[in-house]
Amino acid sequence: MSTAPKVGVFLCECGDKIKGNVDMGLLAQKVVETPDVAFCKTMPYPCLKPGIAGIKKAIADAGLDRIVIAGCSRRLMMKKFENEMKDSGLDVGQIAMVNLRDHVALVHPGLEPAQRAEKGARLVKSSVADLAAMVPGLRFQISIEKPVLIMGDGIATYAAAQQFARHGVESIMALSLDDEEEIRLLHEKYPGERQNFGRVRNIMKAVEESPLVQRITVGDPIAKNGKTGNYSVSFENPEGGAPIAVEAGLIMACLDGEMESPGPEFGHNGDSVICQSEADEHLWTVGPYKGNVVFWINDVEAGTPEFAHLSMRGAWSLGRAMVERSDKCNVTIFHNQDTPLPLSAEERRISRKLGIQWVAYDGKICPTVQARNLTYLVKDDGLERELPWDQLILSPVRVVGRHAIDVASLLNLDHKEGRFLRAYHAQVRPENVGRKEAILAGSAAYPCDLSQALAQGRRAAIKVSETIDLSKDGKLFSPAIVSVIDLEKCIGCGQCEELCECGAIQVVEGIGGAFGRAVDPLICTGGGTGAAACPEQAMYLQNASTIQREAAAGALAKELAPGEVVAFGCTWGGYAAADNVAKSGLTMDPRLHMIYVPCVGQIDATVMAKALLDGANGVILFGCVPEECHHSFGVDHGWSRVNMLKKLLALAGFDRKRIALAHADFNNPEGFVKTVAGYTEIIAGMDPIERTPQNLEKLHAIYDTAKNSRVRLLLSAALRRPWESVYRGAQRHALEYDQEFAGVLAEEFAQTRLTRALKAQGEPQTIKDLAVHLDADKDYIAEMLMEMASEGKVNMIHKQRKAHFMV
Incomplete structure (x- = not known):
């Protein structure tokens, strides 16, 4: 039975927008000549009902297993085609789109229809090559049969467990405190909330009585292994002895933030x-x-104005309790005039009845704490006033807390120092968002009151229960595009785990008992930046692999004329800006040919090297605007790889400017057009790379060096991590790192060329022979060969008293 891919291509006329500007007959002829194309058809509108029906019929009749639709913007139509083709057996990744309308037909007025057809054919062939190189990765069913583990000691634990019980889901609460101790200490995390403690006790009682909830007393968590459906978590044993091991199908973290006292700057x-x-x-x-009790809501002055409403609610509750318990207590709540009162109409009435005063001050001048007085200004007054106090009560400083940080780190929930744990997601399509947001609840995620924390626990439990329901119904499957790790290649370096922004990388037992890494498919967003960074290329993006990117780049490069260039554009930056050129009535240099990628951080250095090797004279990546990358720091990672290729080009004697990275703003197509024009002019001003045997050998060596494990490890170690504001490749370390990296690149590039030369010759070579063959310095070649021989990379023998080397 043949397993060869069968790619179908559907060319859209789009009324006269494409048909009126592109020679559709010539385009179809060029596409049909492509070896991997099994079917090609020109259609008025593939996106309308007759077009959809025609595509489905062609898939069935011709046995197509992947398709390219060449028409308009994938941003507008890809989701529709993916949904429509599901019942025809095509999944995400098996459908590609080429924007003929906005990248060819409407933006190149200087080209004839036949020339536009030629360019369109090159873009279609590139997409065909990408799909043809794909080894379809199937979605596999995920089963969740074990209980849900709720850990972290947060008060939301009880609300989550109650919700699970209501839904018929078994759960395990891993807690370090008993219920009474939890209640006794609750005010430290949720001050002014004692009126809600009775509600908490009722939830605790309901949980205790439920047969679906198991409670275990544990110490600090030690380790977590596994992935969705089969987790194992170990905790310290509070009574000493062996650690407590817990098996779970899913893990949910309920984490409370902590309250610290303000510093002496507020008295x-x-x-x-x-x-x-x-x-x-x-x-x-x-x-x-x-006496006079003053609550100073000093959150604005402390630099956290976003928490002022919580402090005001806490002050209101505490102040009300004080006045109700003592008629000798006078309460004033002292707040910044820009902070709105968080009271309902009924609460305002009660406040007036109890005599609680609300005093607003001008926030332009910070109040001063003096002995038994607060001095302050009122807006538009200018007169300094005094507020007497016998007891001054400040807003607490809200922090995550060390315990919550430790648990979050164990569960791969990103934490940036000084910030809370509220989940951050790359701005991907909703179906690519993992379930990370469903496994975190409590005020450590973001400061909230007690009621909100309990509500978070319930909502998170509902989301987790929905996942379990899908599993029970046999409808829970891994995504089509997700990172996968080959444990036979994985060396357990942990680079992917550090770079992953969604926390999907899990430690697992690898080959021979070693600890490797695996991807939790229900958490992975399919960003792919970790796959491109893997030193051993053990990680790959299923259905969107580096092999596919290389095939697409190579197919396009082989078709280009000397002044034409290969470009990669991301969803939110370059490709989106290119889509907007035509919509803005602008034109674009036709020498640029853009390949779509979700993020330039997915582009492995080997992909750029492959484009140069197969015929491109220039390669440019269009990513997001700096510090606005939608995939965490993908654009930073892309820049690092471009910088590496620049160094390799220089080592090979080629112009560094042949490769570049640019930033594109979706809302600034004018700027994008200027960038395109500037880069294409740079490439046009260079002589094309002559495809001589010597130059091809150098380009091959660049490609091989981009695969070198040592080079990739050093590059990966310097890539920006999701939590880092300063990293090894940052400006303060740039020179030190660049010098070290450049030295390693030069060494590995030279050794790669020597290895290739020895393999090509097929017989032992002298130092002189190799120096002549590579047109390199004899002493440098001798140094490299001796080092390689000492490391066992080459064999050294002597003939007629001369050293000879062979692989």
Whole structure:
């Protein structure tokens, strides 16, 4: 039975927008000549019902297993085609689109229809080559039969467990405190919330009575292994002895933030000037306050204005309790005038009845804490005023807390120092978003009150339960485009785990008991930046692999004239900007041929090298605007690989400017057009790379060096991590790193060329022979050969008292 791919191509006329500007007959003829094309048809509108029906019929009749639709923007139509073709057996990744309308037909007024057809054919052939090189990775069914593990000690644990029980889902609560201790300490994380503690007790009671909820007492978590459906988590044993191991189908983290006392800059002394959590404890353990109690909502001055509403709610609850418990207590809530009051109409009425004062101050001048007085200004007044106090209560400083950070780190939930754990996602299509947002609840994710924390626990449990329901119904499958790791190649270096922004990389036992890495398919977003960074190329993006990118780049490069260039454009930057050129009534240099990629961070250095090797005289990557990359730091990673290729080109004697990275703004097609014109003029001003045996040998060596494990490891180690603001390749380290990396590149490039030369000659060679063959310095060649011989990379023998080398 033949397994050869059968690619169908459907050419859209798009009314006169394409048909009126492109020689469709010539385009179809060129496409049909492509070896991997099994079927080609020109259609008025493939996107309309008759067109969809025609494509489905062709798939069935011709046995097509992948298709290219050459028409308009993939941003507009790809999702529709993917949905429509599901019942024809085509999945995501098996359908490609070429934007003939906006990249060819409407933007090149200087070309004849036949010339536009030629360019369109080159772009279609590139997409065909990409699909033909694909080894379809199937979606596999994921089964979740084990309980859900809820860990992290957050109060949302109880609400989540209650929701799971209501849904008929088994859960395990891993807690370090008993219920009473949890209640006793709750005010430290949620001050001013004691009116809700009874509700918490009711939830605890319901959970305790449920047969679907198991409670275990554990210490700190130690390790986590496995992936969705089969996790194993170990905890310290609070009674000593062997660690406690827990098996789970899914893991959910419920993490509370912590409250710290403000610094001395606001007068905090732990006695007369305290924070809300300290005031809460005093009120309910020592007794009511007397005299003038002032709550200063100083969040704005502390640099966290976004938390002022929480502090005001806490002050209101505490102040109300103080006045209701003592008629000798006068409460004032002192707040920045720009902070709105978080009270309902009924609460305002109660505030007036209780005599609680709300005093606003001009935030342009920070109030000053003095002995028994606060001095401040009122807006548009200019007169300094004083607010007397006997007890001053400040807003707490809200932080994640070390325990929450440790748990988050264990579960691969990104944390940036000084920030909370609220999930960040690459801005990908919804179906590519993993389930990470469903496994985190509590105020450590982002500060909230007690009711919101409990609600988060319930919502997260509902989402997790939906996943379990899909599993029970046999409808839970891995995504079509997802990163996969070949454990036979994986060396367990952990680079992918550090670079992964979605926390999908898990530690697993590899070959021979070694610890490798595996991808949790339900968390992976398919960004692919980790795959392009793997030193051993053990990770690949299923249905969108580097092999496919190389095939697409190579097929396009072979068709280009000397002044024409290969470009890669990302979803949100370059490709989107190119789509907008025609919509803005602009024109574009026809010498640029753009290949679509979701993110330039997916482009392995080997892909760019392959384009140069197969005929391109210039390669450019169009990524997002700096610091606005939709895939974390994909554009940074792309820049690092472009920089490496520039160095290799220079080592080979080629112009570094043949490869470049540019930033494109979707909303600035004018700027994109100028960038295209500038780069194509640079390439046009160079002589084309002569395809002599010597130059081809150098280009082959560049390609092979881009695959070199040592080079890739050093490059990967310097790539920006999702949590880093300063990284090894950043400006303060740029020179040091660049010098080290350049030295390694020069060494590995030279050794690659020597290895290739020895293999090509097929017999032992002298130092002189190799120096002549490679047109290189004899002493440098001798140094490299001796080093290679000492490392066992080549064999050295002596003939007639002369050293000879062979592979």
